[in-house]
Amino acid sequence: MSRIGRDKVVRKMAELMKAGAVMLSETCPVQGCNLPLFKLRSGEIVCPVHGRVVIVRSEEEAVEVTKKYGLAGVLDKLEDYAIKTIDSMVGEASDPSLIIEWLEVIERVERIKKTIKANPRSQS
Numbered sequence: 001m002s003r004i005g006r007d008k009v010v011r012k013m014a015e016l017m018k019a020g021a022v023m024l025s026e027t028c029p030v031q032g033c034n035l036p037l038f039k040l041r042s043g044e045i046v047c048p049v050h051g052r053v054v055i056v057r058s059e060e061e062a063v064e065v066t067k068k069y070g071l072a073g074v075l076d077k078l079e080d081y082a083i084k085t086i087d088s089m090v091g092e093a094s095d096p097s098l099i100i101e102w103l104e105v106i107e108r109v110e111r112i113k114k115t116i117k118a119n120p121r122s123q124s
Contacts, residue, residue, distance in 0.1 A: 005092050009035065012048040021046075029053060032098075050085065072113070079109045 013036075017023065021038040028035050028047035037045050037053065047053050082105045089099050 005094070008092075009048055013038070016040075016046070016048060026055060029055065050081070075109050075113055079106055082106045082109070 013023075016038045020041050024037045024039055024045070026037050026045075027033070028037055028050055030047065030050050030053070033047060033049060035047055035049060037047055037055070039045050045053055045055060082102045086099055086102045086106075089102070
């Protein structure tokens, strides 16, 4: 991460704390991030870089999250998130290999969406 990127993250973390967010001991689950997560007054958990995250600690919790948001909803949110992440990385002149990884995420999401549309029963 560039110095400008680090400064931006530190500013965001400070803004979160000024707004009353509590820094948690858990870190962002996005691979390579490892920044501390923050719990907002609303109860929502956010990463200063990646925004809203959902922490699952067991297979049962993962199933509940998938049920709550539905697979299509989760895929849509993941795709939106990946696009926003790429947009911010391009603006910061980030490492091209990280941008490629996020493009691969979008490609996989699109592939899964096509599979679901072709086989709607596979979603349940």
